[in-house]
Amino acid sequence: MRYYAGVDLGGTNTKIGIIGEDGEILVRNSIKTNSHEGVEVTMTRIWQETVRLCTESNIPSDSLAGIGIGIPGPVMDQEVVGFFANFPWEANINLAELMKRISKVETKLENDVNVIAMGESKFGAGKGSRTAITVALGTGVGGGIVVDGRLISGVAGAGGEIGHMKLVDNGKICGCGQRGCFEAYASATGIIREAVSRLAVNKQNMLFERIEGRIEELEAKDIFDCAKAGDEFSVDIVEYASKYLAMGIGNLLNIINPERIILSGGVALAGDILLDNVREKLKNYAMPVTLKGMEIVQGTLGNDAGIKGSIALFI
Amino acid sequence: MRYYAGVDLGGTNTKIGIIGEDGEILVRNSIKTNSHEGVEVTMTRIWQETVRLCTESNIPSDSLAGIGIGIPGPVMDQEVVGFFANFPWEANINLAELMKRISKVETKLENDVNVIAMGESKFGAGKGSRTAITVALGTGVGGGIVVDGRLISGVAGAGGEIGHMKLVDNGKICGCGQRGCFEAYASATGIIREAVSRLAVNKQNMLFERIEGRIEELEAKDIFDCAKAGDEFSVDIVEYASKYLAMGIGNLLNIINPERIILSGGVALAGDILLDNVREKLKNYAMPVTLKGMEIVQGTLGNDAGIKGSIALFI
Numbered sequence: 001m002r003y004y005a006g007v008d009l010g011g012t013n014t015k016i017g018i019i020g021e022d023g024e025i026l027v028r029n030s031i032k033t034n035s036h037e038g039v040e041v042t043m044t045r046i047w048q049e050t051v052r053l054c055t056e057s058n059i060p061s062d063s064l065a066g067i068g069i070g071i072p073g074p075v076m077d078q079e080v081v082g083f084f085a086n087f088p089w090e091a092n093i094n095l096a097e098l099m100k101r102i103s104k105v106e107t108k109l110e111n112d113v114n115v116i117a118m119g120e121s122k123f124g125a126g127k128g129s130r131t132a133i134t135v136a137l138g139t140g141v142g143g144g145i146v147v148d149g150r151l152i153s154g155v156a157g158a159g160g161e162i163g164h165m166k167l168v169d170n171g172k173i174c175g176c177g178q179r180g181c182f183e184a185y186a187s188a189t190g191i192i193r194e195a196v197s198r199l200a201v202n203k204q205n206m207l208f209e210r211i212e213g214r215i216e217e218l219e220a221k222d223i224f225d226c227a228k229a230g231d232e233f234s235v236d237i238v239e240y241a242s243k244y245l246a247m248g249i250g251n252l253l254n255i256i257n258p259e260r261i262i263l264s265g266g267v268a269l270a271g272d273i274l275l276d277n278v279r280e281k282l283k284n285y286a287m288p289v290t291l292k293g294m295e296i297v298q299g300t301l302g303n304d305a306g307i308k309g310s311i312a313l314f315i
Numbered sequence: 316m317r318y319y320a321g322v323d324l325g326g327t328n329t330k331i332g333i334i335g336e337d338g339e340i341l342v343r344n345s346i347k348t349n350s351h352e353g354v355e356v357t358m359t360r361i362w363q364e365t366v367r368l369c370t371e372s373n374i375p376s377d378s379l380a381g382i383g384i385g386i387p388g389p390v391m392d393q394e395v396v397g398f399f400a401n402f403p404w405e406a407n408i409n410l411a412e413l414m415k416r417i418s419k420v421e422t423k424l425e426n427d428v429n430v431i432a433m434g435e436s437k438f439g440a441g442k443g444s445r446t447a448i449t450v451a452l453g454t455g456v457g458g459g460i461v462v463d464g465r466l467i468s469g470v471a472g473a474g475g476e477i478g479h480m481k482l483v484d485n486g487k488i489c490g491c492g493q494r495g496c497f498e499a500y501a502s503a504t505g506i507i508r509e510a511v512s513r514l515a516v517n518k519q520n521m522l523f524e525r526i527e528g529r530i531e532e533l534e535a536k537d538i539f540d541c542a543k544a545g546d547e548f549s550v551d552i553v554e555y556a557s558k559y560l561a562m563g564i565g566n567l568l569n570i571i572n573p574e575r576i577i578l579s580g581g582v583a584l585a586g587d588i589l590l591d592n593v594r595e596k597l598k599n600y601a602m603p604v605t606l607k608g609m610e611i612v613q614g615t616l617g618n619d620a621g622i623k624g625s626i627a628l629f630i
Binding site for chain 1: 338389398430445446448458460462463467468469470472473474475476479480481482483484491494558559562565566567569570571572573576598599600604605607608609618
């Protein structure tokens with residue numbers, strides 16, 4: 001058995017795990033990223049913690065077959081980070097080379113959502129499929145496209161940025177500054193935004209009661225829970241989100257024709273009330289040939305997708 | 316030098332060429348497809364013509380390194396045709412096996428638009444690029460996506476069916492039966508349809524004069540020619556087509572992040588009046604990172620893209 005270190009570099013915390021080539025995590029821990037200390041200090045601390053985890057699991061750290069790191073930003077050629085979202089680190093750093101210099105272990109990087117897609121594709125809900133697209137539905141909408149086991153990373157590391165696919169010309173403004181993005185409609189933020197705008201004019205519903213009128217605390221989960229409980233107001237919002245989700249996923253089916261669509265992230269936890277709706281509406285958007293045998297499933301790796309996926313870069 | 320036969324199987328005519336591995340065509344000819352005679356008879360005649368062309372160019376036919384065939388329909392695993400558009404041939408035939416049995420030469424198939432994309436990518440406007448998407452703008456809109464030199468064919472052969480990406484929810488009806496498809500707006504048919512609907516209420520323009528009121532004979536070229544000559548009415552229609560073209564291409568850039576977009580087909584012949592407009596409008600739809608260093612160019616292979624592309628499957 002070969003062993004790898006999987007690293008999920010986050011804005012606040014960084015998760016590190018020692019993982020076998022079968023995807024089983026032997027041991028894991030989370031440390032503060034403290035990016036303000038500089039890239040070299042953070043990378044050195046990540047390596048020190050990796051060595052400690054190796055010792056804990058009786059794996060000689062010099063026998064590690066690779067270190068895979070998921071990055072919150074675009075990655076080119078699995079080596080260079082175009083820029084870090086919310087880190088005070090410079091652009092276009094060859095972080096793989098830096099980590100290799102510190103650790104003497106072969107290192108590969110990928111964008112964090114692409115890493116989740118690789119994890120789900122090789123060890124999770126996509127296991128056994130040749131071509132799978134992971135749609136990560138959280139605060140934003142991200143994506144990772146795996147074709148014949150290989151990621152579509154893009155020439156500037158922006159492959160799989162499906163959240164900024166435009167679904168409405170000159171539509172709702174998105175965090176990216178452009179308009180009509182998939183993310184502006186189908187992310188948790190997009191769904192909450194639609195609910196808030198409807199609650200402003202309609203307070204006679206279970207959702208408003210549930211949150212006791214504290215609209216600023218509304219979460220996507222509240223909406224899905226009320227819809228499951230039969231609240232018509234919330235059911236309509238789920239319909240709205242499902243429509244755009246089906247339109248976005250339908251476009252991916254027509255362009256890539258994958259075997260599987262894997263929904264991950266917080267919104268995906270809504271489960272069947274969302275998935276069944278999307279499956280039904282997909283018939284309006286995806287060519288019939290792309291739906292034959294295609295499955296939409298929930299991701300299965302949860303919080304482990306990041307560290308498992310980063311070692312999938314080596315396998 | 317290794318030599319290949321490239322075959323572009325069409326509804327009426329089939330083009331056949333003998334081509335070197337450098338993409339140079341030694342000799343070529345076109346024969347009637349006569350699909351009503353049955354798949355075996357047509358394939359046998361294609362092989363007989365291939366042998367004759369080999370003799371003509373002094374290449375022993377038993378030294379051919381491969382036969383590549385472009386197919387008007389979805390192709391799975393470069394072997395099996397899902398169905399033939401407008402051919403009385405049965406579905407799911409292993410045409411590669413059949414041709415190999417007849418010719419004793421290794422045979423590979425691909426969808427015809429995917430073949431054009433491979434041709435442009437390896438020998439034409441995409442030469443030297445790692446990742447290029449060909450957007451074929453004709454009666455419909457087709458596409459072929461080449462990532463790191465490999466086609467995204469799709470699990471059911473429907474990879475690259477970009478013409479059915481939805482740009483408008485519940486939008487204009489498309490030939491496929493669904494609504495709001497890219498093709499319904501940006502194909503020659505879509506552009507003509509928009510012009511016709513505008514001409515019904517506005518006849519005071521250069522375009523109406525040029526076609527002498529024979530609206531049923533209107534071609535996309537008339538619209539582009541009048542726009543180039545300064546006709547405001549036609550300029551507006553080019554604006555309309557450019558907007559949807561930019562939205563569709565912008566989505567492809569966000570999803571795949573390629574190095575190059577290659578426009579081929581009749582509409583692409585409009586040249587700069589269309590391309591410059593699309594380049595300008597792309598800023599509203601594509602993430603800035605995907606535009607850096609990305610070029611939109613016209614295809615260069617024209618009618619040879621089919622036979623050149625089919626041998627690119629081997630290289």
